[in-house]
Amino acid sequence: MALPLPAITPESAxxxxxxxxGVLQIMACTMCDHRIHPPQLMCPQCLSxxxxxxxxSGMGTIYSYTINHQAWxxxxxxxxxxxxxxxxxxxxxxxxxxxxxxxxxxxxxxAPVVVDFHEREDVHIPYFRLG
Ligand SMILES: [Zn+2]
Numbered sequence: 523m524a525l526p527l528p529a530i531t532p533e534s535a536x537x538x539x540x541x542x543x544g545v546l547q548i549m550a551c552t553m554c555d556h557r558i559h560p561p562q563l564m565c566p567q568c569l570s571x572x573x574x575x576x577x578x579s580g581m582g583t584i585y586s587y588t589i590n591h592q593a594w595x596x597x598x599x600x601x602x603x604x605x606x607x608x609x610x611x612x613x614x615x616x617x618x619x620x621x622x623x624x625x626x627x628x629x630x631x632x633a634p635v636v637v638d639f640h641e642r643e644d645v646h647i648p649y650f651r652l653g
Contacts, residue, residue: 525597527645533561536575541639541646547575548612559615578615580637581653582607585616587629603629605650621650628652 530538533549540547549558551565552572564571587605603621619637623629634653639646
């Protein structure tokens with residue numbers, strides 16, 4: 523059994539498929555420019571439904587992280603790192619994702635990271651690498 527895939531919904535489709543073009547897509551409000559993550563079809567700041575995905579640079583810095591040694595499902599290779607990343611060009615957006623590194627000991631709060639994607643079926647799952 524493979525790792526489970528995320529469900530594609532109207533609000534999350536751009537986020538999960540943008541990697542097909544190498545682009546991290548973040549929802550943005552066209553009325554007040556608020557950035558919305560996790561993706562929603564309504565702006566939580568001004569309640570407008572005029573939202574659309576915008577391309578993020580994929581560059582960010584580690585806000586927090588954890589190294590996991592427990593294989594919560596058998597297919598999950600351990601140890602692995604989960605990071606919360608502040609995106610450089612998307613104010614207020616923090617993304618939780620896996621981080622892949624040869625040396626997990628090199629991960630640190632404040633370290634620069636860059637997004638990449640794993641293609642699995644019809645989704646492109648964002649993950650980060652140390653930048
Ligand atoms: Zn708004």
